[in-house]
Amino acid sequence: MRSLIHATALTALLSAAGSIATAEPIRTIDLLSRPQAAQPSEFQFVQIIAQEWRKLGLDVNVRVMPFEQMADIVWFNRDAWDTTAWQMVGRPERSDPDEIVFNLFHTTTAADGFNFIGYLNPEYDAIVEQQRVTLDPDARQALIYQAQEILAADQPNMMLVHPESTYAFDNTVWNADTVVEQGGIGIRNTWTFIGIEPLGDQRDIILNSSDNVQAINPLYISGGVDSWVTELIWDRLMRIGPDGLPQPWAATGHEWLDETNIRVTLRDDMMWHDGVPVTVEDVKFSFEVAGSGEAPMYGPFVSNIASIETGDDNTITFTLTNPSASFLTSSLAKINLIPQHVWGPVIEGLSTADENAESYQEEMPIGSGPYRFERWATNEEIVLSSNTDHFAAPKADRWILRIVPNVEAALGMLRSGEINFLADFPGDPGVLTEAATADGDLTVVSTVDIGFRYIAFNHRRPPFDDPAFRRALSAAVDRNLIVGAAFRGFAQPSYSVVSPALPFWHNSGVDSMETGIEIAQRMLEEAGYTIVDGVLNYPDGVTETLPVE
Amino acid sequence: MEPLLSLRDLSIAYDVDGGTVTAVDGATFDVPRGVIVGLVGESGCGKTTLARSLTRVLADNARITGGQAFFDGQDIMALPERQMNALRWRKIAFIPQSAMNSLDPVYTIESQLAEVLCKRGGLTRARAHVRSEELFEMVGLERGRLRDYPHQFSGGMRQRVAIALALALNPKLIVADEPVTALDVIVQRQILDQLRDLQKELSVSVIIVTHDISVVAYVCDQVVVMYAGRVAETGAMRTTLTRPAHPYTMGLRNAFPDLKSAAGVLTPIEGAPPNLMHPPPGCRFAPRCPFAQARCTDSSPPLVQVDGDHLAACHRWQEADVLRPLAALTQTWAIDIGATEMGGAKS
């Protein structure tokens, strides 16, 4: 209310001052959002942002559409949109900032990659290229800091929040002390599933997912839920630890021989679930298949590997084409180890077929991980059982994933004991915390996510090519309002694409922004924008030319 | 010999919106053993209601308001439902007007015969089958058609089926409600012949309800003429039809062709039967009667003996011999009696 009064007063002033100019009005700006049914928070913050922007004299048209249509426009028709809500989800391998800072903003990904906003900044390109090959963590940290500062100044996107991932478990079934909170990910993680200790007779972890499992395939990066399963069935040389840093897993350790050679030693006590021992040849095979084209989604993670040598002493040596700072996270902690005796013939058969390994669903998936595959009832449940021979054998007996599309039912099941670990909760987290207080036997844990929500500006279309305009739009909205009104408090204001959940990489120097309608109006005024008859106009002399769609 | 059925003052009324309709009002007549009695009258005169009342299966809104019906000495109107039900079909069977609608379309004829034979006659399935074939032969149908469904028969054949069904349990009385109405004349005659033959053979009593006096003339021994819920005239068929004492019977005779000889001019009775919710005072036929006098509209004529078992309910019965020739003339009935007589009646 208060800001509205200011806005009108200012509008009067501005229009009086700028009426003589030959300025051109800014067209109606589209703001894309997914439907409320799918994304209530997004729908809500888009409404709020549109309300605020309109106070600046912008004509904002909110267009609500399902993700497929939105992606079709944003991704495949890059000249055709103005602004859109967008989301980056947190994944363990995004604990290394490279993927985000490089792919989202580098010039090379602007044409058909993830830089769909068309941000072009040679200075920035140089910095993110440099951090890729800087192996010294401190030096690399400085570069990542610098990149964040450039982004803060340019505001290529309007960062909004890092949501909090909220999960819950039954503390009468599970020992709360054994639940592991992984930074940027939350308590639903492999460490928890391995370490969680039953208190009584119920020794099965029964968790829910609102989405179906797409595939259980170590060579296919499929749905988000699928990774919960694959991470338990298959081991990797390294795993991202609760602190967000890679730590030895199937490997006992690693050693950089030089900038492009790294030697890894494999544990010698590992067996595949069918009883065959895990060898370095299996490891070599796994990385080769990932790069063979039969597993296209894994290709990028091994594309930097020039060659792989196995040694007699249970070692594997990777030779890289270029030095890579994120190799441990994005390759060693990413590639699933698969048994050559199972996959060898399969891959051979596929090499002549149309399909690739992504279409191959093993009847009985065989890995070496802490859980074995037991059963899969389509769209209903997946049952894994504890691999007691594993070096990190789980304390629980079974891991049972139930597919529960109805959020309300998921919560009901948690309270009735039908499930004992709420691993997916698209609903209102406030309800969870209230339920926990009321019941006493539920523990709710919220964790700030690596992922984030933002409004993407299309730099190909004026006025979003003007950093000053972007800065003003960004400054118009109080992030705390978004946190409170769209996320019910379960989020943190975001000012950087590198989440505060990654304390080593996050530059807290950019963690503030003066916001408010008056501030935004002043910024626009200073950049030469005017208001004529309540409509925001371009600075004098600037004409609106849109790219040909 | 005591008659098989004696109706005494039987009255049946329907409860309808806005009042009561007395469909049968004090009906009194006898049905001797081993004869065919024709119950004749225009539609709506109560004859069907009367016929149905003999089975005591009436519409939901109908009730017996008075009188008795002695069947073999028992008043069936006063029998408890259980005992009445014991009589149904075993003693009193029924031939419906339209056999098409009266046969259940989803069962074969055999199964419908068997239903009666087993459930009501206590026969075994096997005996029932034998009996069914026997019945089919009796009514002149091929036994091979027992397995057929009702819709596969022609109208006349269905009527034979209905007769077979009625005969199934050797009843003493068969009530046939317009048994041949829907059929063409040739088939009518065949069916009636069949009925007559079987009746003689089995010496069963039959009541044929009909609006067609020629049917009565063709097949009945006795006749009961009903008008507007009341018995107008009753007696031996030949006497009653050749020497009717009631103008209504005289009129009826003119209105129908002879079954045997397709007769010449037909003279319908003008006007319509009275509304039975508010029947006119006096003789109910008076408004349409060419011979009505003042007393006719004042008081109701009682049923009086004309001659032997020939009874009639007309004030002018004694003048019957004089009136009869007049009634045979078409112009007697053609004058607009409604206007004059009705007007007179009302004043």
Add this chain to the structure above:
Amino acid sequence: MKGLTAIGSRVLQTVFVLWAVVTILFLMFRLMPGNPMAAYIDPNFTLEQQEALMARFGLDRPLWEQYFIYLWNLLQGDLGESFFYREPVADRILSLLPNTLILTFSSLIIAYVFGILAGSYLAWKRGGLTEQIAIPLVLTTRAMPEFWLGMILLAIFSFWLGWFPAGGTRSPGAEFPTYFALYTSRDFLMHMTLPVLTLAIYSQGLPLLLMRSNMLDVMKEDFVTMARIKGLSSWTVVIRHAARNALLPVMTSFAISVGYQIQGNVVVETVFSWPGLGRELVRAVSIADYPLAQGAFLMIAVVVILMNLVADLLYALLDPRVNRE
């Protein structure tokens, strides 16, 4: 002979409808806006990879060619491969179909048994107070959104009273050697109760009202009166004659209801986390998995079309008046 010809032409008509629906489906899914590849946007996914994917699913060919390939594959029982699950659509659908069918048939059988009994009862008690209350009540059950009813039943019987589980077909981790063992277990019965109840409450209205009005009609028929005149017991009159005849259209409506119900299941399967065809369809549509959506849709359509056929044949079978020469 005549009957056979009639059945033959009815079957031909069914084949024609199937072909038409298949064609409509094909066009519908190909001509609608939205990029089928949009679901695979990933920072690491290159344009070439996307094109390779398009080629793999034959989406790079001309439309008419795609159509004939689709028809040809369909004739061989090949519904294509799911974009999302990367497995044959037919396998997936066939593994879900039993769950949907069992839900559909159980609820309909309950609905019809109840509806037929209650409908007959109401016909018997016509004009009374029972009817004055029952008819609006029945109409109301048909006016309820199924998901709303389901949610409320869920809240009452599962969350609040805790009598029945809140979703799925079996307890977590419960193992059954065969589908038969699962479907005959107490566990399955408990899980099935609420969804079946929801569907049954919704579907009982049709057989009930149909049975009632048919009974009222049939009770006025001469053959029912005749049955009474024959002195047959009330039971025989009502059941053997009245109900048997009134049941005819109700039974054929059962087949048609199967078709209707199987589409309505979509909503209830979502409420009760039931792994069925409807839920799969909704999910496939929302992730633009065309082959899967198309396959699930087709399977539902096939059930609908076949049930329309069954309804007609059933009528011929149950009513001797039809096609018996």
Add this chain to the structure above:
Amino acid sequence: MSSPVTLAKGPQAPRRGILRMVRNAFRSLHLPLDDGFAIAGLVIYAVFVLVALFAPQIATHDPTEILFTATFDLAADRRPGEDGFIMGTTSLGRDVFSQLVYGTQSALLIGITAAVMVALIGSIVGVVAGYFGGWTDTILMRLADIAFGIPFLPFVIVLAAFLEPSIWNVVIAMALILWRDTGRVIRSQVLTLRSRAYVEAARVSGSSDLKIILRHIAPNILPLSFLYGSIAIGWAILTEASISFLGFGDSSTISWGYMLQDAFASQALSKNAFYWFVPPGICIILIVSAGFFISRGYEKILFPKLGR
């Protein structure tokens, strides 16, 4: 003699003309006014129509407006009466009462347009097929067969997913599919009408087809169209609700189905927010059963035998 007539035709005449038109239009609806249920149904409709017309006056807020408290906090999950919200607020801070009131508009809009489409298309198809017969009939009836082969709800889901979310998707789908029942029934009705003596007479006397259809056929099939139309109202509203629940609804237009979806997605059950998810359900039940009640009234007009 003539002057008073001219006088009476003065300024009042046009208004009287309109009145008569309204009355005639009203009469042509063949409203089933002799049936208790049907009257109850009509009264329910009348109330909802009034609410829809005066929604801006009745509603206390803009139903899509995000509401804040004086201290700039989101006014979410307010109980009825709290902070002056009659029926409380949603989890996203919208006024429940206002949504309920505005939901009436969408419900009537969807219901009535769908009913009109279904009745209109079905009647046209039925009349054309039944009246002209021959190839026209064959083609139209094969189309009806096909429409009978398309599962309705899945069809709406696909349509709603591919087109931008809108309440009109339901109406479009109904127009494309649900004319089939109406069409078939009206066709058979027309077939019997066509063989009636007066239609034959009109045809022999050289009346044009259009004239015969409008004069002799249309009035006789109107009640039947209305019967199917009044059932279609319910179908449309229920379908819209289901589509919303499945997440294919239009969140920029407030409908009862949208409200229910919003409530369930926001765990209104767990929050015991009965004031939020019960009223829209009741409203749907009321308006849909009102349609059924009215349809029973039409049934009585059409098939008096069924009456009791």
